[in-house]
Structures are given as C-alpha cells and as structure tokens.
Amino acid sequence: xxxxxxxxxxxxxxxxxxxxxxxxxxxxxxxxxxxxxxxxxxxxxxxxxxxxxxxxxxxxxxxxxxxxxxxxxxxxxxxxxxxxxxxxxxxxxxxxxxxxxxxxxxxxxxxxxxxxxxxxxxxxxxxxxxxxxxxxxxxxxxxxxxxxxxxxxxxxxxxxxxxxxxxxxxxxxxxxxxxxxxxxxxxxxxxxxxxxxxxxxxxxxxxxxxxxxxxxxxxxxxxxxxxxxxxxxxxxxxxxxxxxxxxxxxxxxxxxxxxxxxxxxxxxxxxxxxxxxxxxxxxxxxxxxxxxxxxxxxxxxxxxxxxxxxxxxxxxxxxxxxxxxxxxxxxxxxxxxxxxxxxxxxxxxxxxxxxxxxxxxxxxxxxxxxxxxxxxxxx
Amino acid sequence: xxxxxxxxxxxxxxxxxxxxxxxxxxxxxxxxxxxxxxxxxxxxxxxxxxxxxxxxxxxxxxxxxxxxxxxxxxxxxxxxxxxxxxxxxxxxxxxxxxxxxxxxxxxxxxxxxxxxxxxxxxxxxxxxxxx
Numbered sequence: 001x002x003x004x005x006x007x008x009x010x011x012x013x014x015x016x017x018x019x020x021x022x023x024x025x026x027x028x029x030x031x032x033x034x035x036x037x038x039x040x041x042x043x044x045x046x047x048x049x050x051x052x053x054x055x056x057x058x059x060x061x062x063x064x065x066x067x068x069x070x071x072x073x074x075x076x077x078x079x080x081x082x083x084x085x086x087x088x089x090x091x092x093x094x095x096x097x098x099x100x101x102x103x104x105x106x107x108x109x110x111x112x113x114x115x116x117x118x119x120x121x122x123x124x125x126x127x128x129x130x131x132x133x134x135x136x137x138x139x140x141x142x143x144x145x146x147x148x149x150x151x152x153x154x155x156x157x158x159x160x161x162x163x164x165x166x167x168x169x170x171x172x173x174x175x176x177x178x179x180x181x182x183x184x185x186x187x188x189x190x191x192x193x194x195x196x197x198x199x200x201x202x203x204x205x206x207x208x209x210x211x212x213x214x215x216x217x218x219x220x221x222x223x224x225x226x227x228x229x230x231x232x233x234x235x236x237x238x239x240x241x242x243x244x245x246x247x248x249x250x251x252x253x254x255x256x257x258x259x260x261x262x263x264x265x266x267x268x269x270x271x272x273x274x275x276x277x278x279x280x281x282x283x284x285x286x287x288x289x290x291x292x293x294x295x296x297x298x299x300x301x302x303x304x305x306x307x308x309x310x311x312x313x314x315x316x317x318x319x320x321x322x323x324x325x326x327x328x329x330x331x332x333x334x335x336x337x338x339x340x341x342x343x344x345x346x347x348x349x350x351x352x353x354x355x356x357x358x359x360x361x362x363x364x365x366x367x368x369x370x371x372x373x374x375x376x377x378x379x
Numbered sequence: 380x381x382x383x384x385x386x387x388x389x390x391x392x393x394x395x396x397x398x399x400x401x402x403x404x405x406x407x408x409x410x411x412x413x414x415x416x417x418x419x420x421x422x423x424x425x426x427x428x429x430x431x432x433x434x435x436x437x438x439x440x441x442x443x444x445x446x447x448x449x450x451x452x453x454x455x456x457x458x459x460x461x462x463x464x465x466x467x468x469x470x471x472x473x474x475x476x477x478x479x480x481x482x483x484x485x486x487x488x489x490x491x492x493x494x495x496x497x498x499x500x501x502x503x504x505x506x507x508x509x510x
Contacts, residue, residue, distance in 0.1 A: 179393075180483065181483035184484040185394060185398055185485070189400050189401050194404055196404075204397070207396075210393070333437075
C-alpha cells in the first residue's frame with residue numbers, strides 16, 4: 001500500500017473511531033484529538049489542543065497527573081502505558097464519568113508522544129453496579145424466601161397435625177358414641193316400650209352388654225397402642241412364625257397361600273409375640289383385600305444384616321389417598337374395622353427396629369416389604 | 380289411617396334394630412338398611428315418609444346418600460343422627476336440606492317428636508322445612 005494511502009486510512013480511522021483518541025506530548029499538552037473526543041468530553045478540538053490533558057480529569061487525578069508523567073520520565077515506570085485501566089474523566093460541564101483508558105507510547109523522531117484511547121464505560125458501569133446491588137441483596141432475598149418457605153412448611157405441619165388430631169378424635173367419637181347410642185336406645189326401649197316381650201327384653205339387655213364390651217375394646221385397643229410394651233427381643237424364627245400364623249388362620253377356599261422361604265434364612269432379632277400381632281394384621285388385611293379370591297404370597301430372604309420379608313396379595317390395591325393414611329389410627333376402609341390394625345403394626349415394627357415399605361396398585365394388589373434386623377447384628 | 384313408614388340407615392346393626400323396635404312399638408312401620416346402596420334399594424322399593432340417616436358409613440356418607448334419596452323420592456323427610464360428621468359433613472347435610480342433625484348418643488325425647496312432625500309434614504307434601 002502506498003504511504004499516502006496508508007496515512008489516509010489511518011486518518012480516516014482516527015476520524016471515525018468511536019473511542020476518543022488523544023495525543024499528548026511528554027508534558028501532557030494535547031497535540032491532537034479526534035471527533036469522538038469532542039463528543040465525549042464536550043469541548044471543541046480547538047479548546048483542547050494546546051491545553052494540558054489534565055483538563056479532562058477530575059481531582060485528584062488532575063493534581064497528580066504531572067507527577068505520573070515525571071515519574072515515567074525518570075524511572076520508566078509504567079502504571080498505565082501499555083496496560084490500560086479504568087479511571088474517571090471529566091466533561092466540559094464538570095460532570096464525571098467512568099472511562100477505560102489505554103495509553104501507548106509513540107516515538108516520533110526526537111519527540112516522545114503518548115496516545116490515549118478512551119472508551120466511555122458509563123453503561124457498563126451502570127450494569128455492573130446494578131449487578132453488584134442485586135448480588136448484595138441476593139443472600140438477603142434467598143434468606144427471606146427460605147424463611148417464608150420454612151414458615152409455610154411449619155404452618156402446613158401444624159395444620160396437618162390438627163387435621164390428624166381431628167380425624168383421630170373423630171375416630172374415637174365414632175367408636176364410642178355408636179355403642180353409646182345403641183345402649184341409650186336399648187335403655188329407652190326397656191324403659192318406655194308398651195309391652196316388651198321377655199325375649200325382646202333379653203335381646204336389648206344382651207345388646208347393652210355387647211356394646212359396653214365394644215366401648216371397652218376400643219378404649220383398650222387405643223391405650224394398648226399408646227402404651228405398647230417394650231419388646232422382648234430374642235432370636236426369632238420368621239419362617240416358623242409365618243407358618244404357624246397360617247396354621248392358625250383359615251382362609252376362604254378361593255384364596256391360595258404361597259410361602260416361599262429359603263432354608264438358610266437367619267433368625268430375626270425381635271419380639272416374637274409382637275411380630276405375630278403385626279404379621280397377623282397384615283395377613284388379615286391381605287385377605288380382606290381379596291374378597292373375590294386371589295393369591296397371598298409370603299417370601300423372605302437375607303439382605304446384608306437384614307431379613308426382608310415380603311407379603312403380597314393380588315387384591316384391590318390402594319389409592320394414593322388411602323396409602324397416605326394407612327398408619328393413621330382409626331382410619332379404615334373396611335365396613336367393620338376400628339382402623340387400629342396398621343397403626344399397631346407400625347408401632348410394633350418401630351419398637352422392634354423393623355422398617356416397612358409398601359408397593360400398591362389399584363386392582364392389582366399390594367406388597368408389604370418388612371426389613372427385620374437379623375439376630376447377631378448390632379441394632 | 381296408614382302407618383307412617385320410617386327407614387333407619389346406620390352401619391351399626393344394633394342401633395338400627397333398637398330404633399326400629401322403639402318405632403314399631405310406637406306404631407310406625409320401620410325398616411333398616413346398613414349402607415347407602417341398601418337404603419336406596421329400600422326407598423326405590425317402598426315409599427318412606429321419614430329416613431333417619433347416620434353420617435359416617437362405608438361406601439357413601441349420609442349427606443351424599445340424602446341427595447340420592449331425595450332424587451328417588453323428593454318428598455322424603457330426613458333426620459341425621461351422627462357420632463361425628465367429618466369436616467364439613469354436618470354443614471353439607473344441612474345445605475342439602477336436612478334441618479336437624481342430632482348427635483349420638485341420641486336423645487330419644489328429642490328425636491321421637493321430630494320423627495312425628497316429619498312424618499306429618501311429609502304427609503302434607505312439605506317435608507324437611509318443618510324439621
């Protein structure tokens with residue numbers, strides 16, 4: 001490229017550059033500025049050329065700039081030359097704004113010049129500052145949201161607790177007021193009937209007796225649940241326990257029972273009598289879930305220091321709503337059921353360091369998996 | 380004069396039989412049903428003047444059953460006797476047109492006059508409004 005053409009291009013670049021480009025001499029006197037400088041600082045080119053570049057700086061840079069130049073002359077130390085940094089510029093009206101300044105050293109024959117390329121970074125700084133502010137409050141906002149979440153959770157828990165309490169007290173009311181109602185109506189009949197036969201009188205007295213026993217049964221079951229005795233944990237042959245359970249229980253002929261235990265099943269470390277109650281409840285539920293028949297499969301295997309017993313029926317299964325409430329005292333889907341069986345079962349399993357997991361599908365069946373600690377392991 | 384017919388619906392058979400005995404003794408013609416479906420069958424088969432409903436029953440609660448029964452027999456008068464109406468159960472019953480919800484153990488000296496008045500108003504064709 002011919003030299004004059006090259007110079008013409010350089011001049012055009014200078015004229016059209018978006019960044020302000022200022023040439024100063026060794027003392028800081030402005031030699032030339034491009035149009036972007038005029039636009040950025042608000043001074044005309046004439047007002048700037050021949051003046052010290054300090055005019056474009058606010059305090060304290062304005063006072064310190066001569067010192068920078070002198071130090072550079074004496075020591076060659078570069079604080080900004082060839083590096084570039086963020087500083088502050090000052091406009092004609094005195095307003096300041098953030099700029100990025102990159103200075104390069106130009107040797108023009110005998111003279112040493114400096115070219116400063118200045119970019120207005122007001123927008124960038126504004127965004128940065130906004131971001132900083134957001135960051136500063138981020139923790140606070142997260143904290144606040146977490147607190148709100150905790151409060152909502154606590155409120156929900158409290159509501160849930162009251163709802164459960166309500167359902168339990170409703171269950172107790174149902175179990176006690178119904179027999180009381182039978183008693184009071186029998187008593188009324190006996191006191192007021194015009195001519196009760198001896199047979200009717202006996203019938204009502206028997207009914208009163210039966211209903212008193214029902215109330216007693218409800219109260220006993222509830223207090224048993226609340227005061228389940230500490231388990232007497234010993235080595236316990238689960239296979240024998242299950243087989244005994246099925247010997248004691250009679251099933252309808254349309255229910256098949258399959259017991260699938262390996263020979264090498266270790267003993268469990270549990271209270272045998274309590275486990276018997278828990279398993280009997282689960283077996284009874286499985287039977288009741290198959291009014292039209294089906295298969296009840298019980299199997300067990302060792303898994304690490306646990307024995308995993310599974311009890312599976314091909315019955316009606318449970319809806320998610322039912323599943324969520326099965327451990328709740330007095331919750332029952334049965335026509336005649338107090339709704340304490342699963343609550344007692346869960347309490348027994350908890351006391352015996354056993355865990356229970358349920359898989360269920362409507363119209364397909366339900367499987368309970370019970371993990372029991374094997375004898376000889378520390379639990 | 381025709382004997383007034385009362386249907387007692389409760390899943391506790393002893394309660395059903397007791398109230399039936401009391402009402403029979405007083406000259407009513409009383410029947411019993413232990414769940415919603417049986418009660419609907421009874422009302423379909425026989426006209427009743429009054430139905431006494433439990434709330435908490437397996438399959439269908441008393442308030443729901445009441446709606447079905449007035450669908451079958453719009454003039455039927457209903458009284459609810461409940462140990463514990465869950466949640467908004469008692470309110471639903473009242474909203475559905477049952478004006479009297481009594482608590483178990485029921486006070487017969489309160490219930491019997493209500494049945495009497497209900498059966499009378501049922502005869503005049505304006506049932507539960509007088510309850």
